[in-house]
Amino acid sequence: MSGTSVNEAVKTLGEEDAKKIKRLLERGVKIPPQPRVMQELFKLLQQKEFDIRVLSRVINQDPGITAMLFKVVGSAAYKQHQPFETVEQILHAVGVRQTANLVQAVALAGMGDIKKNTRVYEAFWARSQAVAQIAMLIADDRIAVCNIFPDQAYLAGIFHDCGVLLLLQRFTAYCAEMHLGEPGRWVDLADEDRKFSADHCVVGYIVARHWHLPDFICDAIRYHHDMSELGMHASRTMVAILQLAIEIYYREQRIHNAEWDRVKEEVLPELGLGEDSLPEFVDVIIERFHMAQH
Structure with a gap:
């Protein structure tokens, strides 16, 4: 997608x-256009089963998006899960679809x-x-x-x-x-x-x-x-x-x-x-x- x-x-x-x-x-x-990271991420999310380690690797391809993602999940809205040390932790704690939404937002902000x-x-x-x-x-x-x-x-x-x-x-x-x-x-x-x-x-x-x-x-x-x-x-x-x-x-x-x-x-x-x-x-x-x- x-x-x-x-x-x-x-x-x-x-x-x-x-x-x-x-x-x-x-x-x-x-x-x-959507950045390549988003295209790859959505392609993986369309599959019935996805591997969080693979999703994490895709997001980590873009250092700018990754840095912004960590900044966003530093918000008080996610305080019960903090601190986050890896993208995998974010995917597990925040949720895969929810993290994809945040990645999409920071991808636009970086364009x-x-x-x-x-x-x-x-x-x-x-x-x-x-x-x-x-x-x-x-x-x-x-x-x-x-x-x-x-x-x-x-x-x-x-x-x-x-x-x-x-x-x-x-x-x-x-x-x-x-x-x-x-x-x-x-x-x-x-x-x-x-x-x-x-x-x-x-x-x-x-x-x-x-x-x-x-x-x-x-x-x-x-x-x-x-x-x-x-x-x-x-x-x-x-x-x-x-x-x-x-x-x-x-x-x-x-x-x-x-x-x-x-x-x-x-x-x-x-x-x-x-x-x-x-x-x-x-x-x-x-x-x-x-x-x-x-």
């Missing part, structure tokens, strides 16, 4: 989104390069990784309510805004027009559509489908700014986790998140939280987030 082809992924979109993506592909937006906007590129990944780590901690804490696992939340967190990165790589004016170099500023969807006939959520969805992420995570990426489009199922819960993770990230940075006021009435009940219990919950998550940074 090397991933769904881009054309197959486009077919899963509605007519308007499909047209938008086809136009962007014609204008040179490139959907990144691509922007020669011009280096500072913006670094800030993008710092934001994505922080949101992903916070989402992982929220999922770990709310697992009885949400039934979303930390590895799934981390995967969604890394991929949710990857469409921004691809548009940034393709369009030289995108960074300035979307104010990405300004602290606390993020992409405005209406502005993005008006200026570039693009939607980073749709682009991210295509990458997620192409990389063969679970369907509910793909849908969460597509609608992470439009939760009301999703029914009462795992995709909606995942969006709630992402939105709260983004809000906690902004609070930790002491930046106002304008979107929160619009979405919090949908997000909080989905996670079994209320306005009264939120401040204490946020404090706990931020404390656990900082523990993983040291």
Whole structure:
């Protein structure tokens, strides 16, 4: 399973989104291929029986991915299994499918390069990784309510805004027009559509489908700014986790998140939280987030 082809992924979109993506592909937006390590890993996972030692060897082929994997499992979400000394230990303790999700996330985080906007590129990944780590901690804490696992939340967190990165790589004016170099500023969807006939959520969805992420995570990426489009199922819960993770990230940075006021009435009940219990919950998550940074 090397991933769904881009054309197959486009077919899963509605007519308007499909047209938008086809136009962007014609204008040179490139959907990144899965790294070889992921292709080999998924091929092994398709077999009914797999040898953890072989899976470990495949992951260890890529030192960058391996290093990032150890960093991720250093999170408080996996504290009951720590310390990890080998990839085999991670596969045994975290689980094979769960580890594959984490490998997929760190593989995307290690891809691509922007020669011009280096500072913006670094800030993008710092934001994505922080949101992903916070989402992982929220999922770990709310697992009885949400039934979303930390590895799934981390995967969604890394991929949710990857469409921004691809548009940034393709369009030289995108960074300035979307104010990405300004602290606390993020992409405005209406502005993005008006200026570039693009939607980073749709682009991210295509990458997620192409990389063969679970369907509910793909849908969460597509609608992470439009939760009301999703029914009462795992995709909606995942969006709630992402939105709260983004809000906690902004609070930790002491930046106002304008979107929160619009979405919090949908997000909080989905996670079994209320306005009264939120401040204490946020404090706990931020404390656990900082523990993983040291």
